[in-house]
Amino acid sequence: MLPYAFLFTAVLPYMAVRFLAFKPTVKMHHVAIWVAPLGCLLSLVPIIGLYVRIAHPELTDADQAMPVYLASFLHPALAGIITLFILFAMKSTANSLLHTVSSAASHDLRTALFPDSHASNQRILWINRSWVAILGVIGFLMMLFAPPFMLSWLGILGSGTLLAVMIGPVFISSFWQGNAYGALAAMFTGLVTSGSFLLFTDVGWVEGPLYGCLASSVIYIAVSKLTQGVASAAMAPGH
Numbered sequence: 001m002l003p004y005a006f007l008f009t010a011v012l013p014y015m016a017v018r019f020l021a022f023k024p025t026v027k028m029h030h031v032a033i034w035v036a037p038l039g040c041l042l043s044l045v046p047i048i049g050l051y052v053r054i055a056h057p058e059l060t061d062a063d064q065a066m067p068v069y070l071a072s073f074l075h076p077a078l079a080g081i082i083t084l085f086i087l088f089a090m091k092s093t094a095n096s097l098l099h100t101v102s103s104a105a106s107h108d109l110r111t112a113l114f115p116d117s118h119a120s121n122q123r124i125l126w127i128n129r130s131w132v133a134i135l136g137v138i139g140f141l142m143m144l145f146a147p148p149f150m151l152s153w154l155g156i157l158g159s160g161t162l163l164a165v166m167i168g169p170v171f172i173s174s175f176w177q178g179n180a181y182g183a184l185a186a187m188f189t190g191l192v193t194s195g196s197f198l199l200f201t202d203v204g205w206v207e208g209p210l211y212g213c214l215a216s217s218v219i220y221i222a223v224s225k226l227t228q229g230v231a232s233a234a235m236a237p238g239h
Contacts, residue, residue: 001046004206007213011163011171014093014100041085098136106131156205157198164190164212168220182224190216 009015022031045066052065059065066086070079106128110117119127142151168178168186178186194212197203203211 001043001206004210007163007167007171007210008159011166012159013166014096094139098132098139102128102132102135105135157195160198160205160209161191161194161212163209164194164216166190167213168216172217172220176221178220178224179227181227182220182222185223186216186220189219 048069049062049065052069053059053062056065056068059068070082074082110127165187167190169183172178172186173183190212193215194209197208197211198205201208
């Protein structure tokens with residue numbers, strides 16, 4: 001869980017919204033003081049899951065482990081606090097997803113289709129808020145009419161596969177700079193590897209994307225090194 005959670009936070013675009021929201025006056029060591037104990041508490045979740053699996057082998061669904069633990073092993077007050085933490089995490093991720101998708105629709109799509117548009121700041125703000133409302137209503141309707149397991153599965157498939165797709169050009173490039181050939185090859189490799197594991201095997205929603213991240217990272221470095229001369233020639237004057 002630890003490498004998956006770290007990469008999930010560092011690579012996915014809608015998680016980066018949280019880092020962009022930091023005020024310039026925020027001191028990161030103060031943030032770490034608060035985050036460290038919360039991270040330790042969240043790390044207890046898989047340990048609790050293993051404990052409930054041993055204590056209640058009759059459970060057929062892994063998602064039942066936490067509800068059973070909260071209902072059977074904790075004081076109601078403490079169970080309520082942990083339930084609030086879970087709800088906060090779910091709502092925070094949903095909020096980040098909504099605003100990221102809305103930004104892509106209201107800004108990226110708008111500037112791509114109408115590059116010469118010179119809308120006022122008030123009009124742009126109105127457009128952005130409108131897209132947040134539109135996509136929020138669409139998401140609400142999907143929640144009402146789509147099966148819950150389908151939405152959960154699509155979220156897992158989308159997040160895990162996107163993680164494997166983006167790790168090369170977003171994360172690895174922060175430490176070792178490749179080229180466009182390596183980035184495209186890594187993105188395709190991550191897509192195929194993670195998607196195949198999640199769709200056609202029983203590896204799991206944590207291991208599948210991690211295998212995709214590993215394959216994507218290796219391909220990013222290997223293809224970038226192999227095509228280094230080609231990329232340099234393409235960037236030379238006269239080409």
